[in-house]
Amino acid sequence: MAREALVIVDFQNDFTPGGALPVPDGDAIADRLNELAQDPRFDLVIATRDWHPENHGSFREQGGPWPRHCVQGTEGAELHPKLDRSKIDVIIDKGQNPDTAGYSAFENPELERILREHGIEKLTVVGLATDYCVKNTALDALRRGFQVEVDTTATKGVDVQPGDSERALEELRRAGAEIAAGSAKGAV
Template identity: 45%
Template sequence: DWHPPNHCSFHEQGGPWPIHCVAGSTGALPPPSFPIPEMATIIHKATLPDKEAYSAFQDTPLCEYLQAAGIGRLFIGGLATDYCILNTVRDARVLGYHVCLLTDAIQAVNVAWEDGRKAEEAMIRLGAIPTRLEYCV
């Protein structure tokens, strides 16, 4: 996420979430232990103040970028399994991408108990292949 400070998802704006991932803040940046290659392209999501976006494909140029680069297989991890990861995997599969779900690199919010587990099962039913980071190196 790369939210503006007044994003509609925040409690203060009537949304369901506490303030998180505000554009330019430490909470929106990758952890220091996660190196970003110099040639990496970073695509921000959920940048519009009045529109929620749980999928990395929603209102971003991600699909066009991947198509232009000839990329057909995605390795997906991150936060939150039961929201952003689930929706990104769903959209990726609908768009025809092969998806490897990095099961040791995801974490659920679990608003309801077992939401994360249920989301993982749903992604596998959609055709995502569960794998671990150690098998991708």
């Protein structure tokens, strides 16, 4: 049986309602994330955080597409309080280089190192946002030879353009990810 890890992507205050860059209903997946984190099938539970410097290139004032968000050490960059941190084994910070998008958790080489050290073969990728950081983390995992599942009951997308999340899931499906059809209403 393959060793599995749960990767909870960017479930942070700035990406939930009231934050600097909120995903619509982003906090609605909290219970599902906690349920998955308790699932004994996972040998390792990892949470990622956008952890941007003040001058990150993705910020509008630096010429990027996004408002300032998830600045290192701010309340907005912290994991959402509804996430049960007692179930998290490792926190991986990403997006620290001002010149990279920071969309994929694999931009931090520690993620792959930790997964390999634990003999992980399969990842279930969940969190925020389906159409950006979840998608890019899952694609990079596939490129590195991991089996990947995306549980749509535990993701939400920002959908800058209507349908972005659905297109992201289709791209992941074509790349070889398993897309778990969830029962949670609107969980893309």
